[in-house]
Amino acid sequence: MTHTGNDTAGKTCEVDGIGMHYRTDGDRAQPCLILSNSLGTDLSMWDAQAAVLAGDFFVVRYDTRGHGQSASGSAPFGIERLGLDVVALLDHLDIARAAFCGISMGGLTGQWLGIHQAQRLTQLVLANTAARIGGAAPWQLRAEQVRRDGMAAVAGSAAARWFTPQFIARETDTVARMVATLRDQDAGGYAACCEALAQADLCASVGMITVPTLVIAGEHDPVTTLDDARWLQQRVAGSRLASVCASHISNVEAAQAFTAQLRDFLVL
Template sequence: MPIAIINDTCLHYRTDGDRSRPALVFSNSLGTDLSMWQAQADALAGHFFLVRYDTRGHGLSASPPGPYTISQLGQDVEALLDHLDIGTAHFCGLSMGGVTGQWLGVHAARRINKLVLANTAARVGTADGWQARAAAVRAQGLGQIADSAASRWFTPEFVQRQPGVAEAMAAALRSQNYAGYAACCDALASADLRGGIHAITAPTLIIAGTADPVTTVADAEAMRAAIPGARMVQLPASHISNVEAPAEFTGALLAFLA
């Protein structure tokens, strides 16, 4: 189990593929872990040197005391690249991972070759909403959040078609460290990149889910308009589009990065 001891915490990561190929980093969404990218890893390991990691507070990474900030999450990626002796990389983040990607695009441009921002926004939700969720999770744990996760993450048609996938991801959320989850809610509460993403210079692809109720197509359009030269694709999926529409997601990713 590879662990990087960085930024006063321990980050769990996994690599796949040949180190001689271009590096591609995947960043998970809130309440998931690096396994969410398995379909992409299976398809792309022959094209890239893949780096997946569990965001602090998630999966097998440590959950140091919060609150966290998006700058911390971005600096964790920079430190992980240093740990792996990677100078520059492509970066693909979904939801919270996409907010981390925007921070990197603004503040660590020298490390990013191409940027993929999936099912995310420059401002996700509201500060009050995230603070309320963090408080509820600290008081009650993750059970209630996990019970309703499938309805936020996937379309009803996908849940009916692939109930095992939805149930497994909800169960994984239920077992996450509740304090780490809440600390990442704190990071999202304070994250507002609407005034900064115009400075992103990396070629950028924005992926939206046509049925995403969390980060909408309108959110994606706003990012496309703000980031110079950004491209956008829409997939027939809800919030975790790489799991609901894996072939379409991977195809869009490969076409953009090729």
Template sequence: MPVADINGSQCHYRSDGDPHLPCVVLSNSLGTDLSMWDAQAEALAPHFHVLRYDTRGHGASASPPGPYSMQILGQDVVALLDHLQIAQAHFCGLSMGGVTGQWLGINAPQRLLKLVLANTAGRVGTQEGWSNRAQAVRQDGLDAIAAGAAERWFTPEFIAARPATVAAMLGRLRDQNAEGYAACCDALAISDLRGTIHVIAAPTLIIAGKDDPVTTVADAMQMQQAIFHADVATIDASHLSNIEAELAFTGLLLDFLRAG
């Protein structure tokens, strides 16, 4: 289990594929870990050096005391690339990972080749909503959050058809560090990149789930209008679209990253 001591924390990561190939970094959503990318990593590894990591406060990465911010989460990525001596990489982030990707596009453009922003927005949710969730998790733990997560993450049809997959994802959510999860909620509460994403210069693909109640197709279109070199693709899925629509998502990712 490789762990990098970076940016005042410990970051758990996994590397697949040939390190001499172009690198693609995969960044997890809130309440998940790097295993959410298993299907995409397998498909990408013959063509890329695939680097996955657990966002601080998640998985096997450390959960140092907060406060966290998107700047800290973005600097973690830059520090991990530095640690592994990777000058530039493609980046694909979903939800919170997509906010991290936007931060990198704004603040570390020289490190990016192409950028994929999945099921995310320049402003995800509201400050009050995130602050309330952080407070609830600190008081009552993650069980209460997990109880309603399936309906936010997946469509009713997927929940009925793939109960084992849904149960496994909820189990991972319950296993997260409650304070680390809450600190990431704090970071999302104060993050609003809508006024600055227009400076993103990397070629960008925005993936939206048609049934996503958290980050909508309208959110994707707003990002596309702000980012000059951006295209939008919609797929039949809810919020964790890379899991619910695995083949469609992976196909879009491969086609975009391999083009040109």
């Protein structure tokens, strides 16, 4: 299968019985970089990074299962399934190894890949994430809430979790667009990912990661804190820690600084 140039419309591949939506930017002959979105977003969250990095990488973005244009399926799933979805996408594209950058939930997916599928990775970037994000009970409650009341139940408070007050005041269009994306998500798919996060605890196994790893933290992130990032960096041998002046969705709030850290690490 040959993929060259920018795939602006996106494509869908079948993974484990569901359709997974993805997009490619850049030349297939370049090294591959996969970008994995956070909970409640879609692959468009990576627009700024793809625009810069497509000159040096074959950038593959995808909507995590249950998000954007990717279906969730009817069966419950965990972090293993989210990791295997990435493996299946690599197989679909006939790519043996790729660099992987995931943010928040995508960072948990990256940790699972680093532990269980290291042979498919060249480098690993874990942004605004933790080996365990929150506790099981709050995730289960959020899943129940959106199944019962829909996405409006969480969309109203999302901006304050994602961005600093200064960014919210300054970049009203960007914030409104991302909140609208969250509100438009499929409630069942979002809830299923909440349930996966409730069970995802990689604290005992992240020390097994041997892939060259960069951990990126948002200095003002209240969800996955700078201390969470330090904890990860201290347990992944040889990993590096970088921080940017942002809250939880740091690749959007501090796009230029985030992209510079990502690029500097990947081109080492």
